Amino acid sequence: FSGGGTGSYNIDHETRGLTDVQVGSYVFMDAQYMDIGGADNDELYADFVPSLTIMTTVLNDQYPGRCTTDAGAKACTINRPWPRVKGEIGMSYTSGSDEFGTLRYEEEPSRTYKVGDKIELIVSHCDPVVNLYNNLYAVRGERVEAIWPIAARGMST
DSSP, X not given: OEEOOGGGHHHHTTSTTOOEEOOXXXXXXXXXXXXXXXXXXXXXXXXXXXXXEEXXXXXXXXXXXXXXXXXXXXXXXXXXXXXXXXXXOSEEEEEOSSSOEEEEEOSSOSOOOOTTOEEEEEOSOHHHHHTTOSEEEEEETTEEEXXXXXXXXXXXX
């Protein structure tokens, strides 16, 4: 008897007769899983660390309180919650259009960005985001260690 998933892996063993737990997203994690909350009523689900990110570049910083990037819905999907800026606080990211994203600064952002700066985004939902790309880049620190083709890229219907 098989069932369960990443978001419930830590309670699935209590299901009588369950012999196999179908977890998979834990490999990548995403903002949706983070938002389900933890087992001890923690605000964020932190059993696994997000590893799937998108690198985006700031294209425009001329307006106070925000900047524009090159990662819109075609790079991030339109799933909610929106992607999160990895390692930063006091800012929120939205898809401004198909091609562009908007990073808005809240009251006390941990930093601000300038044109050309790179921003690493934790994806909103790992499954559809992987489907958007041809390759997955395995990065450790600042070094690309492997490039893996995504064989089923674009195969969802």
